[in-house]
Amino acid sequence: xxxxxxRAISESLxxxxxxxxxxxxxxxxxxxxxxxxxxxxTDWVEPLNLYILIxxxxxxxxxxxxxxxxxxxxxxxKEENQRRRPLYxxxxxxxxxxxxxxxxxxxxxxxxxxxxxxxxxxxxVFDAQQELSNLEEVTLLKLIVDDITPEAMVKVxxxxxxxxxxxxxxxGVFGMLAGRYSTQPNMDIFLKAYAGEPYCSDRMGRTGxxxxxxxxxxxLMVQPKVLQDALENRDxxxxxxxxxxxxxxPPSRVGSRVYDSKPIPKELRxxxxxxxxxxxxxxxxxEWQQENTLIHLSDEAYQISKEFFNEIEQKMAEDYEEIxxxxxxxxxxTMRIAGLLHVVKYRLGAANVILEGQTMKEAIQIGRYFLECxxxxxxxxxxxxxxxxxxxxxxxxKIDSFYASQNPENDLYSNEGPKIPKIPxxxxxxxxxxxxxxxxxxxxxxxxxxxxxIERGFIRIIKKQNKKAGRPPEFIEVNPEYWKSKEMIDFx
Numbered sequence: 001x002x003x004x005x006x007r008a009i010s011e012s013l014x015x016x017x018x019x020x021x022x023x024x025x026x027x028x029x030x031x032x033x034x035x036x037x038x039x040x041x042t043d044w045v046e047p048l049n050l051y052i053l054i055x056x057x058x059x060x061x062x063x064x065x066x067x068x069x070x071x072x073x074x075x076x077x078k079e080e081n082q083r084r085r086p087l088y089x090x091x092x093x094x095x096x097x098x099x100x101x102x103x104x105x106x107x108x109x110x111x112x113x114x115x116x117x118x119x120x121x122x123x124x125v126f127d128a129q130q131e132l133s134n135l136e137e138v139t140l141l142k143l144i145v146d147d148i149t150p151e152a153m154v155k156v157x158x159x160x161x162x163x164x165x166x167x168x169x170x171x172g173v174f175g176m177l178a179g180r181y182s183t184q185p186n187m188d189i190f191l192k193a194y195a196g197e198p199y200c201s202d203r204m205g206r207t208g209x210x211x212x213x214x215x216x217x218x219x220l221m222v223q224p225k226v227l228q229d230a231l232e233n234r235d236x237x238x239x240x241x242x243x244x245x246x247x248x249x250p251p252s253r254v255g256s257r258v259y260d261s262k263p264i265p266k267e268l269r270x271x272x273x274x275x276x277x278x279x280x281x282x283x284x285x286x287e288w289q290q291e292n293t294l295i296h297l298s299d300e301a302y303q304i305s306k307e308f309f310n311e312i313e314q315k316m317a318e319d320y321e322e323i324x325x326x327x328x329x330x331x332x333x334t335m336r337i338a339g340l341l342h343v344v345k346y347r348l349g350a351a352n353v354i355l356e357g358q359t360m361k362e363a364i365q366i367g368r369y370f371l372e373c374x375x376x377x378x379x380x381x382x383x384x385x386x387x388x389x390x391x392x393x394x395x396x397x398k399i400d401s402f403y404a405s406q407n408p409e410n411d412l413y414s415n416e417g418p419k420i421p422k423i424p425x426x427x428x429x430x431x432x433x434x435x436x437x438x439x440x441x442x443x444x445x446x447x448x449x450x451x452x453x454i455e456r457g458f459i460r461i462i463k464k465q466n467k468k469a470g471r472p473p474e475f476i477e478v479n480p481e482y483w484k485s486k487e488m489i490d491f492x
Contacts, residue, residue, distance in 0.1 A: 001268070001271050001272065001275070002024055002025075002028070005024060006020040008264040008265060008268050008269075011261055012263050012264045013061050013064050013068070013261070014253055015056075015060065015061050015065055016251050016252070016253055018250035019054055019056060019060075019221075022054055022246075023052075023065050023219065023221075026052040026069075026217070026219035027070055027072075027073065027167075028279070028343075028344060029048060029049055029050040029336075030165035031073065031276050031279035032048045032279050032339075032340060033165070033215050033217050034161060034215050035048075035279065035293065035343075036048055036293050036350055036351060037294055038294070038335050038336065038339035038342075038355070039294045039295065039296055039297070040297060040305055040335045046195075046335050046339065047195065047196050047215055047336070048340055049163075049193075049194070049215045049216060050217060050218070050246055050336060050340075051194060051216075051218040051244045051246065052218060053220045053222065053245045053246070053248070054219075054247075054248045055221075055222060055249050056250065056252070057223060057224065057254070058223065059254060060252060060253075060254065066167055066168070066219070066221060068264075070144060070167050070219075072273035072276040072277055073144055073280065075277070076143075076276070076277045077141050077142065077143055077144075080141045081140045081141055084140055084141065088138045088140055091135070091136075091138035094135055095135060099132065101131075101132075102125065102128045102129055142164070143280070144165050144166070144167050145164060145166055145167075146167060146168040146170070147172065148166070149176065150177070150186045150188070150190065151186070153189060153216075154201055154209045154214075157211060157214050157216075158209055158211065162213055162215065163215040164217075165216070165217035165219065166216070166218050169220075169221045171223060171226030171230075174222075174229070174230045174236075177190065177241070178235070178236075187239065187241055189216070190216065190241060190244075191241065191244075193211075193214040193215055193216035194216065196213045197214075198210075198212055198213070199214050218245075224249075224380065227247075227377060227381075230242060231380070240325060242325075243325040243326045244329065246370045246373075246374075248370070248373050249376050249377060249380075278348070279347065282348055295342055295343075297360070298354045298355060300356065301338075301359065303357075304357050304360045304361060305331075305338075305360055308331060308334065308367075309331050312327060312330055315327075318394060323378050326378070330367065330371060333370070335363070337363040338359055338360050339355070341362055341363055342355045388449065388452060391449040392452045395436070395446070395449055395450065395453060396453065396458060398435045399427060399432065402427045426475040426477065428473055428474065429461065429476060430473070430474075432476060433446060457481075458479055459476050459479065459482075460476075461476060461477075462474070462475050
């Protein structure tokens with residue numbers, strides 16, 4: 001259903017399917033946040049909130065997309081607050097009465113009568129204060145904010161079961177976090193509320209606020225320049241803020257849009273709206289909240305998750321070197337997506353049904369999309385290298401390692417003249433292919449990378465005739481200049 005709805009948004013608003021689908025995922029996340037958690041393995045629990053950042057140029061209809069996907073959230077809030085309003089007004093009245101009572105008792109207790117006895121004892125004051133403390137607080141529901149300071153956000157979260165979502169088509173949040181409007185930049189709540197870590201604000205001159213398990217969901221649509229500036233912000237990167245985001249860089253449809261687009265089918269919008277309201281209403285079921293909220297994996301799903309983790313871990317040193325901070329959260333992010341897919345299927349009963357292998361496969365497929373987008377996003381800021389550059393360096397390291405292995409005395413370079421390795425044997429192209437087993441799917445893919453090294457003058461391929469019949473073997477010859485400037489290599 002969600003896929004059909006996203007495609008319908010794409011058709012109706014003439015935006016990319018990527019933009020619509022990722023926005024839908026963001027709203028599903030904020031609707032399920034705090035109601036369910038996923039347990040990939042023992043002693044590891046992930047909440048289901050996501051930090052999503054979608055890039056789109058001006059006139060890409062960012063606001064209409066956000067308005068469409070978040071509409072059921074606002075409808076739910078309106079309906080819930082209509083129900084709460086009488087209770088809220090009564091609470092405010094009772095609170096005011098009790099506050100006045102306490103104030104009056106304190107005032108009269110300090111006065112002395114003719115008999116030199118206070119008109120009210122401190123015990124009366126304490127009783128009134130206790131009555132005020134026992135008054136059950138009633139608040140109006142607020143699930144989405146779009147322009148708010150971190151300090152105000154903490155206050156709102158305090159009043160809303162310690163969770164909130166920011167949904168906006170403006171990039172001002174990064175300027176705010178960078179300290180554009182304050183002498184004291186504060187992104188702590190954004191860092192803590194990603195994983196539900198306890199938060200306590202204690203700033204001089206301000207009353208501190210404490211949150212036990214805050215959870216924040218972010219669905220941001222910004223222009224590419226905003227993303228670039230955020231990624232290049234050293235403080236954001238070093239403190240791990242940008243590593244917490246899932247990035248989407250959807251293609252633009254500007255210039256190819258049509259006027260007579262098909263409207264979103266009523267039945268699809270109705271089904272989507274009901275899903276979101278069902279997920280939101282779970283959190284209001286106090287009896288349900290006492291039950292187990294953990295989603296567990298089937299044996300198959302566990303094995304798939306384990307293999308996926310191992311795949312990521314093996315690529316951390318080389319393939320994900322430039323985005324190591326983001327890649328460190330890649331598996332956990334994917335588990336959150338798996339949990340969301342499971343919740344969409346089973347809703348209230350999600351914790352009573354184990355997550356199957358097929359759902360995990362679907363989550364990993366979505367996760368790979370976000371990996372590609374993350375690589376592209378970090379490359380936009382100049383942080384991550386294109387894959388072909390990384391592959392070229394990988395091959396050169398393999399070639400270098402072969403030549404080093406031919407010199408057990410570590411006498412690789414001559415002391416005088418060109419630093420040419422003293423190599424008894426040259427590296428065969430076949431040996432390089434064997435050394436790169438698992439890196440490239442086929443010889444053709446490796447050859448494309450070799451062509452880059454050849455084009456830039458690092459190596460050349462030579463053929464040596466042999467006495468035997470058949471195709472002459474190919475060998476790799478390294479440019480002597482490589483050995484002179486080995487420590488200053490630039491593949492760009």
